[in-house]
Amino acid sequence: MILEHADIRIAPGRNAEFEEAINRGLNTVLCKAKGFINAKVMRGIESTERYLLLIEWESVADHNVGFRESPAFAEWRAIIGPFFAAPTVVEHFEATAAKA
Template sequence: MIHELTSIQIQPGKQKEFEAAVAQGVESVIRHSKGYIRYNLNHSLAKPEHYLLHIEWETLENHMVDFRESPAFPKWRGFISEFFAEAPSTEHFETVTTSA
């Protein structure tokens, strides 16, 4: 499993609208993508406009090729990009250990 972690800084005062747009975009676009497992959206307690979007994929190729190179990617960005205060930053991780 691959963890896509995206740090997103949004415009001030747009939290509720952004959260709704993420939920709508995931439901209507991402959840239908090959290899998608689940997501969660985390909100910073210290920085009100900062979010961490965590999406789990079966493989890195599912995210980088099957999703990012498909027509689904611009549809997804259409839901959320208007809220960006700056370009998001994405990294990929894989789990190496976990607790029971």
Template sequence: MILEQAILNIKPEESIVFEKAFAEAQKIISSMPGFVNLDLLKCIEETDKYLLLVKWESIEDHTIGFRQSEKYNEWKQLLHHFYDPFPVVEHYETVISI
């Protein structure tokens, strides 16, 4: 299991529109092979900041299966214009889980 993590800084005053677009975009990502689950968390201290956590069966399910798919183009169209700056995406694997 792989955890994808990205901090999403949204352009000022666009959070409400972003959340509506994300509601559409989540239908795309959740339909992809290897997708396990997703959490989108809103920062309490910073109004236009979110934390995206996505679990995948493997890193390839994200980097190849999703990112190189036609559906990823739809995802980009829905979401990428909201980011400032563009997020850094990192992948993690569990070392210890309690």
């Protein structure tokens, strides 16, 4: 399992619209992608127009190839992309330690 970390900055004053859109995108598009495990969206406290999208994938290839090169990615971006105030920074992480 890998974790995709997407740092999203949205236009000021669009929080409610963005949160509705990203929830819709998660529930209609992203959840159907091959290799998708789960996702969580976190809103910044100090910077309320900043969001972290954390997605667990079975592999980096499931995200970078299976999803990003599919028609579903264009659908996903059409839902959430209009809210972006800056390019989204995306990185992948793998676990090195855990405690439950």
